[in-house]
Amino acid sequence: MKNPGKRVFVERDGYRRRRLLDCLRVLPMLGAFLWALPLLWSSDPQAGVSTADAILYIFAVWCCLVGLGALLSYKVGALQDSDRDSLE
Amino acid sequence: MGALNVLVAVCLCYVAFLFIVAFAAERSALRGNGAWLRSPLVYTLSLSIYCTAWTFYGAVGYAARSGLEYLTIYIGPSLVMIGWWWILRKLVRIGRSQRITSIADLISSRYGKSNTLAIFVTILAVIGTTPYIALQLQSVTLSFNVFAQSQAGADTDVLRETTAFWVALGLALFTILFGTRNLDVNERHHGVVMAIAVEAVVKLFALLAVGVFVVWGLSGGVGNMLDRIETSEIGMWQMQGGRWVSLIFLSAAAFLCLPRMFQVMVVENENEGNLRTASWAFPAYLMLMSLFVVPIAVVGLDVLPKGANPDLFVLTVPLASGQEGLAVISFLGGFSSATSMVIVAAIALSTMVSNHVVMPIWLAVTGHGASFSGDVRKVVILSRRLSIAGVLILGYLYYRLSGGGTALALIGLISFAGVAQFLPALIGGIFWRGATRTGALAGLTVGFVVWTYAMLLPGFGQGTILPTSVFESGPFGIGWLRPQAFFGIQGMDPLVHAILWSISLNSAAFFVASLLSFPNPLERLQGAQFVNVFDHSQNPQSWSGGMAQSEDLMIMAQRILGAREAQRLFEREAKRQGIQGVLPETTPEFLQVLERELAGSVGAATAHAMVGQIVGGASVSVRDLMAVADETAQMMEYSSQLETKSAELTRTARQLRLANEKLMQVSHQKDAFLSQISHELRTPMTSIRAFSEILREGGLSDAEQEKYATVIHSEAIRLTRLLDDLLDLSVLENGQVSLNLRKVQLSDLLDTAISSALSGVQTSLLKIRRDQAQEKYAFTTDPDRLSQVFINLISNAQKYCDGDRPVLRIETMEQDGRLLVDFIDNGSGIPRESQDLIFEKFSRVSPQKAGGAGLGLAICREIMVRLKGEINYLPGQGGAAFRVSLPLRQVNENAE
Known part of the structure; x- marks a missing residue:
């Protein structure tokens, strides 16, 4: 039985799925941007950024990317298992 | 120790x-329990x-x-x-x-x-x-x-x-x-x-x-x-x-x-x-x-x-x-x-x-x-x-x-930069259909040369392989070719320098050579296959297998895949083709599957070449591909022929159905006519009989006698006309009519036709519009017969035109050597379903307005056929419209 409410739900589902894939596509760009930020840091031995801080920043970015990547790939995986064709 | x-x-x-x-x-x-190996x-x-x-x-x-x-x-x-x-x-x-x-x-x-x-x-x-x-x-x-x-x-x-x-x-x-x-x-x-x-x-x-x-x-x-x-x-x-x-x-x-x-x-x-x-x-x-x-x-x-x-x-x-x-x-x-x-x-x-x-x-x-x-x-x-x-x-x-x-670290980076030269050909190959073999070769060559010259050789140290002079003033004194300062740009980090120039020159060569060269058919097919891999994940390149021998392929496959594996593959394919035994037909699909299986063992290029040797082409030839393309073209042509034929059949069937419908209608009409004609004959006969009996009994005044005699007379005329029409039609249909050809003026013909058509009517509301100047056509025809047609059309308009102020337009023109005379009134016209039938004998559009036996237009058509012309209903003119067309020139020739 097809009622209008069901249809809306399905379309919204498809919409979410596409935005999820957009997220997946943008993630490496976000990573590249965040890891390119150190280019702006001063290399001045006196007034620059300490290596310790740099390490913390770079590994924090890494953790975020891994976390987000895991979340997204889990969601995409659930989608791919439920519906393979609509993703390609 | x-x-x-x-x-x-x-x-x-x-x-x-x-x-x-x-x-x-x-x-x-x-x-077979290695699922965890694939985790x-x-x-x-x-x-x-x-x-x-x-x-x-x-x-x-x-x-x-x-x-x-x-x-x-x-x-x-x-x-x-x-x-x-x-x-x-x-x-x-x-x-x-x-x-x-x-x-x-x-x-x-x-x-x-x-x-x-x-x-x-x-x-x-x-x-x-x-x-x-x-x-x-x-x-x-x-x-x-x-x-x-x-x-x-x-x-x-x-x-x-x-x-x-x-x-x-x-x-x-x-x-x-x-x-x-x-x-x-x-x-x-x-x-x-x-x-x-x-x-x-x-x-x-x-x-x-x-x-x-x-x-x-x-x-x-x-x-x-x-x-x-x-x-x-x-x-x-x-x-x-x-x-x-x-x-x-x-x-x-x-x-x-x-x-x-x-x-x-x-x-x-x-x-x-x-x-x-x-x-x-x-x-x-x-x-x-x-x-x-x-x-x-x-x-x-x-x-x-x-x-x-x-x-x-x-x-x-x-x-x-x-x-x-x-x-x-x-x-x-x-x-x-x-x-x-x-x-x-x-x-x-x-x-x-x-x-x-x-x-x-x-x-x-x-x-x-x-x-x-x-x-x-x-x-x-x-x-x-x-x-x-x-x-x-x-x-x-x-x-x-x-x-x-x-x-x-240094060796590692040199090695990285070396293999990174594949990148343009790799990425270009899977995202850009325009990438060609020439482009890939050019890019790889340029990238490799630049990498060797700017990174690998200097990596051994100045003066080891490249003399120090090369680093200072370039090879043969060409300053802009110094291995660590291309184009005279100095002060760059040597590593950044080598990566920048090798990859960018590589990409540029790849791109330009791809643009300038033309890929062969196999390249183009593979290119489409790679770039659009998500659209169709199958191999488009196929063999025309006519010459290939299954047995030879079997022998070869056994030697590469192993006997059991090869036999299993062949058997599976044969089953898929619906063939008993182990040797499948060498269809392009089968060859494709086989080639791909072989490719897993010896690589695509070698597998292709090996199948090629047995299938007939000594190498991967354009001819093979063209044959495949031809086959496809033939298939497409054949299918379009089938389509045409099927459309033709549909059309014929439709025509037959129409003809059948018409026959049925005609048969109904005939039945209707028989009752109609009996009615038509009976009504005047009845009144003639009744009035003649009254006259025979006598005892009537002169005025009454004359009145009854007139009724009898007019009914007799009506009968005669009916019989005349039937006779006329039968003569025309049998081709026994003899034409009395004379040279006439169209306008004269129309004048007489109009006056005789409207003469018997006392109060005609019908207005007739014509352009006399248009009607200056002289031609040879049978004027009596043609004016009979005209009279019929005009009196039809006079009788059946149901406009408030009925008007009949008569328009004349010449087209392709034919004279066209249109009779268009401003009534409601003839309904679509009746348009096919009005020229049939005994057909009448509206029985309630019965003025005749429905023979007029049938007679007109027969006359026009005799005169080598046509009479047609002209739909979409805002009222009933008939077009009479006559061969003007031929008639003229006849006159000379």
């Missing part, structure tokens, strides 16, 4: 353990062969020399993995759908299964990888030396030579044993993959163990460690932006292009879902691998004497702290990194060398190649084993000749 002996013993135990792991994995895969975890861990001894030892040295720059080597691959949806997903899909065996196979397949390109890529890969293998041997030797030096009296020189030799030999043995166990690369090397997954765990554990020891054991926790880092030599962020970006790019490119990475990432991939997990798990692995590098480097710089090799801090720091056990673990980690890389690199390279260099040469040397009797399987396996040995010998020789002095 005690500790050293223990070390050797541990090492041998570890190797034995790896053999057992690999063997067990092969066994369980054979038994995402194993896939992710197998990717860790990216982290070689260079990473294990070299990263710390790198960090000690240039601070955080070492991170670039891990950041690049992390970004590629995180962005798997863009590139890796496509690569893996292509690899699976085309049964790609190596990166050389991928590039050659994409560009029309070109063997030239495959050989070129193979040679580049060997040149790029050999130093890297040498590097692994060197690192194992160096690490052995560290232990040896801690022992008094060990002969380090002898150790240097023998260690590398035994390691190379052991690796060759392992690789040959587990790497060439099965021929079909797509059946995957479960044993090898499992072994390197275990090694991945060992090296991660080793590095983490040393790191934990350094941070918590030697520095007293994270806070203290960070302070120690700040106060160390590398305490401040000092980074050249150019190097940061170039190295991230370089490592990302190398991650995609390294033959060994391609092997584990694409060829050994069992399931696309594994990539999804690895997309985040592998960056996490890399993060952990790089986490303790800086602490180890800082502590090493602190603790160890000046001049200690920073590349070995991972070993020397635990040793200096008296942690021999930890040092052994660390040694095993380095050993694992080195061996896993060498094993996979040797498999990847040997696949390429054997498929693209040895097999084509063997096929060419043995003349008929595929038709030659003997087991090709053995040849392929032998060539692959020899290639593995050859690759390792090359690596060993390079190690011996170079003396093993250069800093580890």
Whole structure:
């Protein structure tokens, strides 16, 4: 039985799925941007950024990317298992 | 020597353990319960062969020399993995759908299964990888030396030579044993993959163990460690932006292009879902691998004497702290990194060398190649084993000749930049359909030349291979060609310089040559196949199989796939075609399947060539493709013919149906007419009889007598007219009429017709509009007959036009030598369903207005046929409209 409410739900589902894939596509760009930020840091031995801080920043970015990547790939995986064709 | 002996013993135990792991994995895969071998975890861990001894030892040295720059080597691959949806997903899909065996196979397949390109890529890969293998041997030797030096009296020189030799030999043995166990690369090397997954765990554990020891054991926790880092030599962020970006790019490119990475990432991939997990798990692995590098480097710089090799801090720091056990673990980690890389690199390279260099040469040397009797399987396996040995010998020789002095990181980067030259051809090939073989060759050549000249040769040191003068004033004094200052741009970091120019000139050459060249049909088909791999994951290239002999193919396939495998394949295909027995028809589909199966063993180019030899074409010819294209064109033509025929049939059927309907209607009309005509005849007869009886009885006044006589007379006239019409029609239909041809003026004819049509009517409302000037046509016809037609049309209008103010327009024109006379009134016209019937005999549009027997228009049509003209109903004129057309010229000719 097809009622209008069901249809809306399905379309919204498809919409979410596409935005999820957009997220997946943008993630490496976000990573590249965040890891390119150190280019702006001063290399001045006196007034620059300490290596310790740099390490913390770079590994924090890494953790975020891994976390987000895991979340997204889990969601995409659930989608791919439920519906393979609509993703390609 | 005690500790050293223990070390050797541990090492041998570890190797034995790896053999057992690999063997067990092969066994369980054979038994079919190897699902866990294909788990995402194993896939992710197998990717860790990216982290070689260079990473294990070299990263710390790198960090000690240039601070955080070492991170670039891990950041690049992390970004590629995180962005798997863009590139890796496509690569893996292509690899699976085309049964790609190596990166050389991928590039050659994409560009029309070109063997030239495959050989070129193979040679580049060997040149790029050999130093890297040498590097692994060197690192194992160096690490052995560290232990040896801690022992008094060990002969380090002898150790240097023998260690590398035994390691190379052991690796060759392992690789040959587990790497060439099965021929079909797509059946995957479960044993090898499992072994390197275990090694991945060992090296991660080793590095983490040393790191934990350094941070918590030697520095007293994270806070203290960070302070120690700040106060160390590398305490401040000092980074050249150019190097940061170039190295991230370089490592990302190398991650995609390294033959060994391609092997584990694409060829050994069992399931696309594994990539999804690895997309985040592998960056996490890399993060952990790089986490303790800086602490180890800082502590090493602190603790160890000046001049200690920073590349070995991972070993020397635990040793200096008296942690021999930890040092052994660390040694095993380095050993694992080195061996896993060498094993996979040797498999990847040997696949390429054997498929693209040895097999084509063997096929060419043995003349008929595929038709030659003997087991090709053995040849392929032998060539692959020899290639593995050859690759390792090359690596060993390079190690011996170079003396093993250069800093580890430098060799690694040179090697990275070398294989990164594949990037434009690879990425262009899977995203741009316009990329051609010529473009790929041009790009690779330019990139390789620039890389050799600006990076590889200078890497040996100024004055070693390139004389110092070349660096100062360029070759032959050409200043803008100085190897580290192209186009006179000085002051650039040599590494950034080499990467920038090699990749950009490579891409430019690839792009321009692709634009200027024209791909052959196979290239274009493959190009579409690769770029649109998600649209249709099947091979478009097919054979025209007319000439091929199934039996020959069977013989060849048995020699490559093995008898049982080949027979199973053939039987399956035969069943699919619905044929009894084992020999299927050599349809293009079957040949395609067969070729792809063979490609898994010997590579796409060779498989294509072998099938080609048997199918008839000596090589991959355009003719084959054209034949396929022709076939397709014929099919399309045939199908369009069928379509036309079916449309024709539909039309005929429709016409028949219409005719049938008309017949039915006519038959109904006839029935209706018979009752009508009886009625028509009976009504006047009845009144004639009645009135004649009254007259016969007599006793009537004169006026009455005359009145009744008039009725009788007019009824008799009506009867006569009816009979006249019937007679007239029958005469006309039988062609017995004789025409009385005369030269007449159209306007005169119309004048008489109008006056006679309207004469009997007392109060005619009908207005007639005509343009006398238009009617100046003189022609020869039977004026009586033609005016009979006109009179009929005009009186029809007069009788049936139901407009408020009825108007009849008579329009005349000449068209294509015919005279057209239109009679158009402003009534409601004739309904569509009656238009077909009005010219039939006895048809009347509205019975209630019955004025005649419905013969008028039928007579008109017969007259017009006799006069070689036509009368038609003209729909869409706003009322009833009839067109009378007469051949003007012919009539004129007749008159002369």
